[in-house]
Amino acid sequence: MKTVLYLSSSGAQYWTKTGNTWQAQDSVGAGPVYLLCNLPEEGFEDIKVPRIFGADRQSFIRRQLASRFPDTPYTALMPTPVTGGLMDHLAPPRQIAFGLEAAQRVNTTLVAVGPIPIAGVWATSLLLAQLASHKSLSRDLFVVFPDVDALRIVFVKQRVPILTRLIPSVTQAPDIAAEITRTVRYLENNRVLERSSEPRHVLMLGNPPEIEPCLKQENLKWLAPPPPWHKKRPADWRFVLFDMATASPTGQLAPLVWRSRFVADRMRAPVYAAAGLCLLLALLVAADNLNQIAADYSNEQAIAQRNRLHELQISEIEQKIAGFGVSADEVRNAVILEQTELAHVPSLSSHLQLLSETISSFGSFRLVDLDWHILNKGQEVCGGAAAETAPSANEAQAEPVQTLPTRQVEISFQIVDLLERGERAKMQAITSFSAKLTQVQGLNLQVDPAKVLDLGSLSGGGALIGRPGDKPLVWCLTMPWPASNPKPGPT
Known part of the structure; x- marks a missing residue:
């Protein structure tokens, strides 16, 4: 529910709007309260502003307001139309100010409102000037508002408010027309208006009896109200002003000290x-x-x-x-x-099988002695066998004995030939047997009788069997450990 406190020369009256109807009330409810004044102490001032900008301009206008209205804080600046160039739009050379100089009376009225929030203070002259700025109306216009016990006249020139008057006890049509004519003559005498025979335009906010003939008699032209009231005139134009005031238009006059509770209430919801x-x-x-x-x-x-x-x-x-x-x-x-030593011990059976397969390809060869062991790292290869088969000074020199960098399996064995052969045939058999061994993958023949024996060192027949003094045939070989399954050479 909206509440307006209408302050006029005859006193203050609360009005509340229920639905679309305004009704007079003796007291106010929860509020907030909109104060609308219609007092004689209302006035406009035309301030000429030099071409200054920013804070300097604001400071100049504040000083002008203080000098034009020194006894009241209820002042406001009106929006002023600008018709010049870009610089006039940036820094308008003209500023219309409004002041309500009945400060003591307004303060007393606001104090009487009590703890109810005050939404703001507006003046009837301001609202009438805004109403007269409608584009459907004439640019030079007299706005006349007959109140219950007074007459308000506001004149706007080029849609800029120039003058406002409140004439008490003028309610009859002839008196209203006469006061309008008196205002016209005052403006002509002060050269605000040029004298002319053309009728002056009047917007009458009300319909006093026989007002239209009186206006014609004074050369005043009655204008229809602007939309949305041009089709159906309001029964009481005060209610139109009440609706305008509750919409919080431009021209609010009260200092923030009176409106602090209202502003706080309005800000509370967005802040929350x-x-x-x-x-x-x-x-x-x-x-x-x-x-x-x-x-x-x-x-x-x-x-x-x-x-x-x-x-x-x-x-x-x-x-x-x-x-x-x-x-x-x-x-x-x-x-x-177990993982590094025992599980990787080479298989003796695979090596024996290898030797048996190789010896079996020579039917008269028999294995009479075998030594199989694992060499430690850095141990000399075939040391004992090489010493026993080392050649004499006049014999062919054997290849130097190698020391292998990795652990190896050493196999040394002796072979006798049961078949009686000539010396050359025996030498060929021994050479063939050594060649057969060297064809085994991974086998390294370290001591080979075919290389350390010559024809002069061999005795005929099967002298190695039971013949004392015959030199034994000793082979020594190595295989890597852990050994992959050795593959015998081709037969």
């Missing part, structure tokens, strides 16, 4: 809404962070539980190891030994 929005955003951000914190805490608890479970399992394993009577280090060393 903004605060609620900020709180909601903060909760959304915090919820995301809380979810992350909860997830991190859950992960930490799961990791801690797994750690406890692992510690329990380690404790159980240590107890089981302690029950065996063997320390964990000894078990680890045994496992390492």
Whole structure:
């Protein structure tokens, strides 16, 4: 519900709007209250402003307001139409000011309102000037507002308010027309208007009896009101002014000290809404962070539980190891030994099979002695066999004995030939047998009788069998460890 306090020369009256109807009231409800004044102390001032900008311009206008209306804080600046160029739009050379000099009376009325919020203070002259600025009306216009016990006349020239008058006790049509004519003559005498025989335009906000003939008699032209009132005139134009005032138009006069509660109430809802929005955003951000914190805490608890479970399992394993009577280090060393040494010992059977397959291709050869062992790192290869088969000074020199960089399996063996052969045939058989051995993949023949024996060192027949003094035929070879399955050479 909207409430207007109408302050005129006859006193103050509360009006409230229920639906579309304004009704007079003796007291005010919850408010806020819009104060509308219709007093004789209203006036316009035309201020000429030099070409200055910014803070200097504002300071100049404030000083002009203080000098034109020194006894009242109820002042306002009216929007002034600008018709010049760009500089006139940036710094208008003219500024219309309005002042309500009945400050004491307005203050008393506002104090009587009490704790109810004050929405603002407006003057009838300001609202009438805004009404006269409608584009459908003449640019030079007299706005006449007959009140209950007074007559208000506002003159606008080129849609700029120039003069306002409040004439008390003028309610009859002839008196109204006469006061309008008196105002016209005053403006002509002060050269605000040029004398002319053309009728002056009048916007009559009311319909006093027999007003139209009186206006014609004074050479005044009655104009129709602007939209939306041109089709149906209001029964009481005060209610139109009340509606305009409650819309908070330009020209509010009251200082902020009177309107602080109203402004605070108007700002409270947006501030609360903004605060609620900020709180909601903060909760959304915090919820995301809380979810992350909860997830991190859950992960930490799961990791801690797994750690406890692992510690329990380690404790159980240590107890089981302690029950065996063997320390964990000894078990680890045994496992390492088994993985690095025992599990990779080369197969003796595969080497014996290799030799048997090679010897079997020579039907008269028999294996009479075999030495199979693993060489340590850096150990001399075939040391004993090389010494026994070393040639004399006048014999062919054997190849130097090699020291292998990796661990090897050393195999040395002796062969006798059961078949009686000539010396050349025996030499060929021995050479063929050595050649057969060298064709085995991965085999390295270190001591070869075919290289250390010549024809003069061999005795005929099967002298190696049971013939003392015959030199034995000794072969020494190496194979890598761990050995891949050796493949015999072609037969």
